[in-house]
Amino acid sequence: MATCSKIQSSNIENKMAVNKQSLTDHLLASATGHFKWPSNAIVFHLPKERELLDDVARRLMLQVYLRASKLDFKTQVVSNADYMSPSGRSPFLCLHMDSHPLIFSEFEKLVTFLESQSLGLTTKLKPQERSDQEAHLSLVRTKLAPALLYQTWASMTNVQRSVTTHGHSLCWPLNQVVPRLQQFKYAWNHWEMYSKPEREVLLDFEHGCGSLSRRLGKDKLFFRDGLTTLDVVLWAHLQACLSFTDPGNELRKIVLQFDNFLDVAPVHEGLLEH
Known part of the structure; x- marks a missing residue:
């Protein structure tokens, strides 16, 4: 403090x-x-x-x-x-x-x-490759990222875990009040998503993963010139899903259906442990 x-x-x-x-x-x-x-x-x-x-x-x-x-x-x-x-x-x-x-x-x-400032990962990409990257980043932003938030605050099987995690280290009753306020804030700001049936959210997530998996194919990176923003963003979301091993984590089950997603992990984990 x-x-x-x-x-x-x-x-x-x-x-x-x-x-x-x-x-x-x-x-x-x-x-x-x-x-x-x-x-x-x-x-x-x-x-x-x-x-x-x-x-x-x-x-x-x-x-x-x-x-x-x-x-x-x-x-x-x-x-x-x-x-x-x-x-x-x-x-x-x-x-x-x-x-x-x-x-x-x-x-x-x-x-x-x-x-x-020419300090990032996209400077080496050609204009067409940049457009391709942006299109697939949009898939992550619109299909994968919203599903993570939904599973956190809207899924009935996960919300209690989220309350416990978010309220960790807070004393009672703050450890209940603060997470519930966060849940209310999510519902208020994302009502359209919050009110969707969970199956529909999971289906969107699966379709997004399918499109990204097909684009990746048998390669470990999306572009031949090396690691790009798209590689990093996708891996981070996939790894987040895989890191929560609770039986109610449906996102993890979906990610595990795509074998080529698992092959990219060593490239990123090496940087994380650097």
Whole structure:
């Protein structure tokens, strides 16, 4: 908690005391592609006993993407990383610049920024390959990612586990109230998805996996030039599904139907353990 207070206080002070000239210089450097990755980048994330399906997927995406891009960072486990994050979700990346922190709590925005600085994984792709990648990333965003959230907060067989996990380390009655508020927030913001029959959500997830599996074929990567954002994002979501071994995890059962998904694991796990 002391770390959280210190970081939050530091962030507020930095935002209030930003040197205008430094900020201008930094933005100009970023715009012209001269951004220099800082040596003290930190990824803050929840402890594993508090991570839900979606949290695991986002953490794996961020960590593997940064390592594949050869961008050094340290990790810091914080019990309230979701409350510290500007988006309210774990993890988030903090880059300590000369006079102010640069914080990314949305993976897509970080990727867009890094690609604009020629620091990401897509710079080597041709225009047609980029379009192909974006089309399949859209499948992950619209078919796979929503299913993870649904299984977390809408599936009757998993919601109690989610409440217990999300309320871990909180005292009673907060360990019940806070997760239920999170469930209500999900239902309010995603009512169309929340009100769907579970079978329909699982069918969409299976169709998305089928399309991605056919595109991958017998290869371990989607493109011959090496690891790309699509490889990282898909693997992170699949690994999140596989990591929860509860009998009620229907997503895991679906993923296991696609043998070629399992073949890509060593490529990413090597980066995760780097």
